[in-house]
Amino acid sequence: MKKVLFLGLNFNQVSYINEIKQMGFYIIGTDLNEKAPGVKLVNKFYKYGYNDYDALIEIGKKENFTSKDKVFTASLQFAHLGAAYFAKKFNINYPSFNDIKICLDKSLFYTYFEKNYINIPKTWYIKTKKELDSILKTQLYNSNFYLKSDNSKNPNYIYKFMKKNYHNIDINWKTDRYFQKYYILQEEFFGEHIRLNIFGDKFTIYSFDVNKINDDNDYQINLVKNSKVLNKLKNLIEKLNMQNWLIKFDVIINKNFEYVALDIGMDPPYRMLKDYQQHNLNFKKSYCQLYLNEKNIFEKYDGTIR
Numbered sequence: 001m002k003k004v005l006f007l008g009l010n011f012n013q014v015s016y017i018n019e020i021k022q023m024g025f026y027i028i029g030t031d032l033n034e035k036a037p038g039v040k041l042v043n044k045f046y047k048y049g050y051n052d053y054d055a056l057i058e059i060g061k062k063e064n065f066t067s068k069d070k071v072f073t074a075s076l077q078f079a080h081l082g083a084a085y086f087a088k089k090f091n092i093n094y095p096s097f098n099d100i101k102i103c104l105d106k107s108l109f110y111t112y113f114e115k116n117y118i119n120i121p122k123t124w125y126i127k128t129k130k131e132l133d134s135i136l137k138t139q140l141y142n143s144n145f146y147l148k149s150d151n152s153k154n155p156n157y158i159y160k161f162m163k164k165n166y167h168n169i170d171i172n173w174k175t176d177r178y179f180q181k182y183y184i185l186q187e188e189f190f191g192e193h194i195r196l197n198i199f200g201d202k203f204t205i206y207s208f209d210v211n212k213i214n215d216d217n218d219y220q221i222n223l224v225k226n227s228k229v230l231n232k233l234k235n236l237i238e239k240l241n242m243q244n245w246l247i248k249f250d251v252i253i254n255k256n257f258e259y260v261a262l263d264i265g266m267d268p269p270y271r272m273l274k275d276y277q278q279h280n281l282n283f284k285k286s287y288c289q290l291y292l293n294e295k296n297i298f299e300k301y302d303g304t305i306r
Helices: 011-022 053-062 079-089 097-104 106-115 129-137 163-168 218-227 229-239 270-278 283-293
Strands: 003-007 026-030 044-046 070-072 123-126 144-149 158-162 183-187 192-199 202-207 247-253 259-265
Touching: 003 011, 003 053, 003 079, 011 026, 011 283, 026 053, 053 079, 070 079, 070 283, 079 097, 097 106, 106 183, 106 259, 123 129, 129 183, 158 163, 192 218, 192 229, 192 270, 202 218, 202 270, 218 229, 218 247, 229 247, 229 259, 270 283
Parallel strands: 003 026, 003 070, 026 044
Antiparallel strands: 123 183, 144 158, 144 183, 192 202, 192 247, 247 259
16 A cells, blocks of 8 residues: 655645545654644654654654655645655655745745746845845835745735835844745736646636636636746746646736746645635545646636636
């Protein structure tokens, strides 16, 4: 029987555990919370966090993991670091630790985007308030900007402002889990804000407004196709060895089909999950099949999957 190391056993992971059990895997689960709801559902439990890399390796040795086994998480994106570290030790096919880090650090993935010919907004990488002051002095008075810390997760350390009122913004400059080294300053790019989910040769398009996820927006579809951003993002996914994953991107595309990419995400996409649930389709079954068996069985309805 194939084994899977399952990282994170909170409430949001329970239905993924149930799906993987039905697939016939022996599930070894880890979580710092020994009372997490998924603890009772796994075959064996270890009380460790996803960032306790040495402990994860010891679990793998004790449970005789091999390259035929799997590692899985549908938890926070940072859990993929632990999964990647574990996978390398036991020769399990998984994106590398360094490639996962690229997707988690804005100062890294914006540079990686540009290296792979994917457009980003006008961008500066800033370490201190003095540097920020110096750059903004040279910008137009009514210019709009976003300032985002390197490891920020909304709403942590994401600021929007105009140059003329920037001094009224209370910006955090103390390093912590969300601000490690850089702030990323970006001039606002105007256009249609789109959430694009890519999985293999398929993709879904949603408005960034979560209240409009069921809109079949022909205008947005036309923007994505004519901007040619889709193939560039697919190529990026292959370079990251994530072609068997479901990767989400935030992009903005204007009426001239010019685009910028703003973000990359590896956690289960909320809009697509909610959309499937509202249509009585089993998103989580398809998600687990994609990650563990490399089978792209996401169901299509009304043209939602392109």
